[in-house]
Amino acid sequence: MLAAEALELSSGWFLENAWLTGLIPVIGFAIILFFGKKLPMKGAEVGLASMAGSLVIAVGAGVQWMQRTNSADKQGEEAVGLIQAFGRTLPSAAEGETKAFIAPVTTTWVWWQNSGLEFGIGSAVDGLAILILALVAFIALLVMVFSVDYVRDDRRYTHFFAAITLFAGGMLIMVMAENMVQLILGWEIMGLTSFMLIGHWWEEEANSRAALKAFFTVRVGDVGLLVGTAIIFFGANQWAVDNLDSNGFNIAAIQAWALSGEANTQFLLWGAVALFIAAIGKSGQFPLHTWLPDAMAGPTPVSSLLHSSTMVVAGVFLVARIYPVFWEGFNIGTGGLSFIAIIGAITIVIAALLAFVQDDIKKVLAYSTVSQLGYMMLGLGTGAWLPAVFHIFTHAFFKCALFLCAGSVSHSGSHHSFDMKKDMGGLRKKMPVTFAAWCVSTLALTGVFPFAGFWSKDEIIDNVGANGYTFLMWVALGGAALTAMYMTRATYLTFFGEPRGAAAGLGHDDAHGEEHEMELISVGAPEPRSLGAAANAHADDGHGDGHDGPGGHAEHAGPHESGKLILVPIVILAFFAIFAGFANPTPLASRFGEGVELLKKYVEPRATAVVTEEFLGSGPGEMVVLVDGVAYAPAASGLGVPAAESGEEGAKKSGCGFDAPEAGTVCFFPGVSHAEPTFAKILLSLVVVAIGYALAIGFCVLFYGRRDPRLVGLTERNKALRGGFLFLKNKYYLDHLYENVIVRAVAHPIAKTAYWINQRVIDATVDNVGVGTRKAGVWVYDNIDQKLVDGAVNGSGWAASEAGHAMQPTQSGRISQYGALLFGAATVFAIVLVILNVS
């Protein structure tokens, strides 16, 4: 290997040991589970410490990743000179477009070998992985701080922290996965722990049903993950073995295979479809979104974590991680109308519409999450990779903040109710900090300049349009307006208007009987509203102790601001909801230079072809393989210079993801294009959002505030509106479809058949085998054991005894006889000896 070809990339302890971020929470989980109840804070401190540890490592890795990227750029120029000295053709330095691919830092251990396949476990971190790692650890840490107060005195406090620690750990393991097997591992850990957390208050039947629903619905998608992984494995394995000394589970090998131009399109297409079905299930895309709102049955911190940075983001992350498969499988690069984009667009609209008819504040946020995930999928499906990933990043902060605000409201404002119409209203004066954080996050969610959501969501919309999907762009813009409207409605119902129910102090001063009566009524309802009344009824009196605020309210003295442990995470998240967008403010790039686009520089993998030999089998193969080397693109024929880098609209598309890479080189990421932001487009989206706000505020004031007779009861009077309202209220009847039609028509006959087969075939077989075995046993006992074996034993005893009796007379006790025998025998022997010697 010529020294000039390989760039020496800087690495570092944090990058090479990023696997610790996943390991620490898993160990923390075990410690909490076994020793948690004996610890002073009942295990919460272990959870907090493990998340803090993961966060430190993730942030350290992030810093070192930036250094690594910078080192590549710096040495790239030097390498150019060196290669020229060896007389090779090169991209001219003046172009400066070809940037070295930054190889992920991989640390793996082989834990299983089977017929030449090696399965590794460890970490493969690049910009995307580190971004999500740090995000997950950060959000999980804040949510845990929140939970310390929020779930205080819960019956299963320790178990809650154990599960939530493992939950975050599962996401971390998945994000750092170097091969698909590890990705599935993390994915399934999350599936299991989300089931535990959603069903945390399982004593109430609705909660356990919601947990089961979430688990089974996601399971439907998980089948896609397994099938898709298998399809991709069979498609990619031979290629990966031949070219990269890797295997078909290795994610980098899959990426390279998909972009190699040698991949079978059928494998790519069906693999992409199957994997996207997994993403639909996990990320709550239409039509498997139904589990997400029901998952609100869990404690609010769970909803918050589940909906911001973990679990639902897993599906989006899966698509972003092995993006080349989808890029090639769905022809995203050539402008194909992909499955992903369609599902994403449908999800944006239907989820946003559903958010209008929810009375439960958390369900509004849940549908909002579904809708925002639709944006991410839309972005990925139309080639806007970076904006989609950016939206994951910003969305995590403001959505987490919104959920924690909802938790704060229910905790201190509405006496554990989440019903906006019954128990909230007018809380803005009572809970000023929560209200301010909520407003900031709402503005961020709706994409108002200059809050976080603006930079990411606008980027998605902009890129969708720029990539030629005009219709989808308008759908996304409509979705943005809908977002503004339903968030206005939720804000108005919660914080403005007259206080109602618990927010007005009812149910606080009264005896608890009334409250519990209400909860009892709601037990049978399909949507669990109350905060685990069954599990927490005993703790009601204890709730609110110790953090009642400086004023020293008496117990249950009406709505009041939450304690510090709840407010601090909310305020930190609100801060990020304002400023997270400046991580990648593309519209500012034209004014301040590309340097402001941090994510573009550090997170987006560079679409540069890499010399195959440089790919040091970063998959399993040796105990610890650290990939430090990176190749400089061999410059011939402008390979590895993605058109997008030139920034020209409609430039000739070539390079990674469009052409097959030259022999001896591989690509790991397609050359995605980036839209040029224009003032007109930004203004357009801002105007759309403003119209949404104006309409919604007007409606809310008229309808909820003044009870305008023209609007009140409109759904009862107008048939068409009533139909639409009921259609939404029943969630498009999808739950009915699943439970009554699909489950009944498909699952019940299957169950019956299975039962029949079980009884008649399997049980019969088992029974017959049992009876036959018994008969054989009896026969063996009678014939072999009793007759043969025992006969042999008894016979030998009998023979010995008879022989003894036969010899008895020789033992007469008479010495003369003994002497005669002795001498007789001696004589016989003597005669024999004489005969033998003579003859």
Place this chain on the structure above:
Amino acid sequence: MLAVNFLLLAAVLFSIGVYGVIARRNAVMVLMSIELILNAVSLNLVAFSLMTGTADGQVFALYVIAIAAAEVGVGLAMVLMIYRNRRTIALDELSEMKG
């Protein structure tokens, strides 16, 4: 020639000894018969010594005589004890070892 006569004499003595051991009931007579057998063997050893012209056989014979003296001492002591306990030394009646 001479040696053969020794061997013949020894054989006769041995046979008489064997007859005595088998046929006599008196324990003292049996002991004496054993002495005859031993002396027959000693005579054989001396005869072989004469035939081979070495002193080994004679040395052996001396040992046999010494050990025979000890054996007779033990044997007579046992006979004496048997007599004291049973007032008889008839070997027919000493049949406790019957199996």
